[in-house]
Amino acid sequence: MADPLLRTIGLRKSYGTHEVLRGIDLSVLPGERIAILGASGSGKSTLLRCLNFMEIPTSGTVELGGRLLGSEGRGGGARVYAERELTQVRQRVGMVFQQFNLFPHMTAIDNVMEGLRTVKGVKAPAARERAMAELARVGLTDRAEQYPARLSGGQKQRVAIARALAMDPELLLFDEPTSALDPELVGEVLGVIRSLAEEGRTMLLVTHELGFAYHVATRVIFIADGEIHESGTPDEVLKNPQRERTQAFLARHREFSL
Amino acid sequence: MYRWDFWPVLANADLLLQGLVNTLAVTGTALAFGIPLGLALALARLSGRRLLAWPAGFVIEFFRTTPPLVQLFWFFFALPVLIRVEMTPFMAAALTFSIQSAAFFAEVFRGGIVSIERGQWEAARAIGMTPPQSMRRVILPQAVKRMIPAFMERAIELMKTTTLVATVSYADLLFQANEIAQKTFRPLEVFTVTAGIYFVVILLFSLIARQFERRLAVSGESTVH
């Protein structure tokens, strides 16, 4: 069996006294596509955001490519992470947000080029060529020079995906990528994600689209109360859930999605 | 009934013009130093490091809270004694209004920066940018655009405040007016015309500012998502 690309051990996150994640152990193998399900407030987005350190975990460890991240905190407290290390981790772990978060003062192509230019120091012509290729992959060649304000929600999210892809991430995190979209625009974004799945990319996807999760994911994780409640193949978790809370969650969602 | 006579004003138009040029020179100098200094103060105050944030906060609050005329007197009369340098009225004015407007600009910058959504910071970090890179490439360009109306207003306020330099004998428009009024015994005409000049120049600036804002608002690159 291959070594995991990403591994968390006992990952916890709390805000004040409120514990959102209560010890997550998760291994992601290269090529795996993991769908993360759970009710709102279950901690699924927080889990994702701890993996590229948008949130700093309160305790527990994260390994990326076999290397333990951060360093021991003083007096055995929470691990501390240097800004330098985090920027490097984030170059290797791409993220796509629910609200797209495109840079509104830059055109679509400039959004995609931005990481290449500023973070990787790629020269403009090469960055442009690469960005154009990514825009072509998400089917937006003709919108390259548009500002985000002129794009539909679906187009914005596709630009955001291209922006993440341009950095050559080893792992892609999708945080409810279609939740902010009008229903008729969901399909085009899911289509792009599906094509990435067919390329064999490693990805973690927080979603409410159960049907999509069933068809695209290699593994499904159900999160409840900040813990992995149930985990398995799509068939196991979505068709044959063993635990009561998973069943209840699916029963609530099935009528809409499957 | 008072008999108006504007001839003495017209005869000294060159002096008034020179005064206006000097007014614009002080305003321009204060802007040139005040804006970058204001940005530095704002970044220091937002840095989250007490050793930077606290002094910056004090400078900002002190210069916003004390009367500009007191500041000017301090820089003109007191500072030269303290550091033993020759202080010209222009230097004192440039120093006072640079720091004073920096304090106000700092709050404008800060307001603009904190108004940018968290998602923008996150998106910048998510592609591996460092905080300074995020600030420079993503946050500031958007923030500056939102701050432009406040900037313009501040610049106009600054121009009005520069009239205080007349009290330390810098030959700005108001000082020249006072000189001419005393020389010609025509204070009514001189001060009325002077007020008119300020009104026209400042109104012109505000009209340009408003036009500029409107242009920004309709341009495709507006900060609306």
Add this chain to the structure above:
Amino acid sequence: MNYQWNFASVFENADALLYGAVGTLRIFAICLVLGLSLGLVVGLARYARNRLLNWPATAFVEFFRNTPVLVQILWFYFALPMLVPFEISPLMAAALGISLNSAAFSAEIYRGGIQSIEPGQWEASRALGMTGLQAMRRIILPQALRRMLPALTNRAIEIFKMSTLASVVAYVELLQQGKLVASLNFNPIETYSVIALAFFVFLFPLVRATYALERRLAKGD
């Protein structure tokens, strides 16, 4: 840089400075009352549909907002006596300039505050049979004033700072007395530092209170 600070010479003149401080408070109080109340009148006039009210009010606001207050003070001090048959004292000139200037700025605050009240409030008052003036006085203004409070306290702080400009026409206030003390005792550093600090110590609590007020209002109306 090894200047020998000597604050004793300032405190020996504490009575002169105190006398100035009283002058500062006097002109501040006059301008605060005149400026904010005249501002309300002008603000309401700007809100009126009647052009005979609206236009002069607009001209007044634009003129006084777009000219420096020091020019206004000097105009009242040097120019106005040519037109009126009586003496203009330094206090009158300075108070006129600062009050009218503040009226113009506060008029805009009142106007903005009144406009921020939802049209539904007007409609509800009129549905009860109130006249426009009654609705303004009983329903709109009380709500608007609450929202305007931070802006108005800010204006008050500005007026306090502006009061130093009265020294230019030799009205006896804190800065004017400071000039005197500094030139008699050759201690500009100590005197002006003390004066700057005095303003800061007096005004900063007001500034903080205004911040707190803004935050309270932003949280929930």
